[in-house]
Amino acid sequence: MKTTRNTTAKTAVLEVFEKSRTALSHTEIQKQLNDVCDRVTIYRILDRLVNDDIVHKISNLDGTVKYAKCNHSNQRVHIHNHAHFSCENCHEITCLENVKPSYIMPHNYKVKEINFTLSGLCPNCLNSNI
Amino acid sequence: MKTTRNTTAKTAVLEVFEKSRTALSHTEIQKQLNDVCDRVTIYRILDRLVNDDIVHKISNLDGTVKYAKCNHSNQRVHIHNHAHFSCENCHEITCLENVKPSYIMPHNYKVKEINFTLSGLCPNCLNSNI
DNA sequence: ATTTTATCGCAACATTGTTGCAAATGATAA
């Protein structure tokens, strides 16, 4: 049985998530960590965190991948069925915890995960008259 | 005013889309074209096709970006509000033209585009008892 | 046929993600 360890690098990554309101890319995490650990280590930590359902992965329309901490891991069945918002101006991605899409699927599909990302202008950028 | 031209490379790319039932990545398109044109040219053609609303871009959870031809460009307001399905087994991405999510947004967001991708097993792979 | 300019090919570069392996380190039990 593979156990997971609490290393200093992992703790540092989790602290970065804690401080951030928005989802973060690998590069953004790396910048905030400044040389706490290697680039490769961050990739591996993120993989583990996603696997352990501590962090979820979000892919943006532009092809960038971001990560955000889950703040509902107390639920028994843990599905990330909430939406994300991607601002085309400031490029921040935020979780819209309360936005849950409803939809009707054709038969014969087995849905395991959903990724619902809306893009446009976030409240901040909308107010700035852009 | 920038006009767009019909080149042989662009026509070839569109033919590849025509033949394909599923969404295609840059690499997949390149393989099917075998050396009709340069790798860079394909990137630029795809950019233009997306800009002209002839093709839409889909980004998958694994970070891969795929493209599919729009078959509803007759609509006046052209928003890609349909869902896509990404099979975790065969990795094919298909458009679910009839699946349109309904959702309620918080105020102060201006939504311009949505990306709704469901993943799991497609009918083909589901039947294969995987 | 000539002109204009969008498009192309090439080369070089930047970014992002992956892999193998020896060394380091966290967790567990002695």
Place this chain on the structure above:
DNA sequence: TTATCATTTGCAACAATGTTGCGATAAAAT
């Protein structure tokens, strides 16, 4: 506390993907 051992890390090297600049080519309009 120390010994043990599997997990994690750093490094180096590699692979894949996407971008940019620029001279050459070719599509479309006159």
